[in-house]
Amino acid sequence: MESNLDCLKETYQEMAKEHNLPEFDLLNEDFAIEKIADAETDFLVREVRKCISEKFSVYLRLVEGFLHPVNSPMFVYSLVKNFSVKDKENLVSIYKKLARKEVDLIELDLFFDEKKESIFIINSFKLWAEIKEDLLKLVKSMNKNWDSELETNGKNYFG
Secondary structure, eight states: OOOHHHHHHHHHHHHHHHHTOOOHHHHHHHHOGGGGGGOOOSOHHHHHHHHHHHHHHHHHHHHHHHHSOTTSOHHHHHHHHTOOHHHHHHHHHHHHHHHHHHHHHHHHHHSOOHHHHHHHHHHHHHHHHHHHHHHHHHHHHHHHTTTSOOOOTTOOOOO
16 A cells, blocks of 8 residues: 555656656755645645745744844844854845745735746745755854853843
C-alpha cells in the first residue's frame, strides 16, 4: 500500500515535468511541502504555493520586526542596536523582496491560474536560495553581537 507521501511525490513529479518545477525533495527541504500529503485537492500547485507563501509571510514579519521593533521582544532591540549599516541594508533588501512576493500572492489568491502558480513556485524557490544566504549573514551577525549589553540608561520599565 502506497503512503500519502508517496502519492504526493508521484503527483508532484508529474506536475513538475509539466511546469518545469524544482525537485520535490529540494522544495520539501525549504518549504515542508510534505505536510500537504494528507490534503485532498485538485489544485496541488496551489497547495505547494501556499506552503511557500506561509514561510515567506513568517520571514516577512520577522524582518519587519527587526526594521520596526515597536512591539518586538526586548532582545530584538539589543540585536537591532548592534546591526551594522550593511546588516540594515540587507534587512531592507530582504524586506522589499518578501513584500513584493506578498503582493504577488494577492493576485494568485484572487484568480487561480495554474501557469502563474507554477511561475510563482519557480521564482520563489530561486528567491529563497538568495534570501537564505542573506538571512544566514544576519544570523551570524546576531550571534557575534549576542553578548553585547543592552543599553538602558537606567530607565528600565518593569510593569
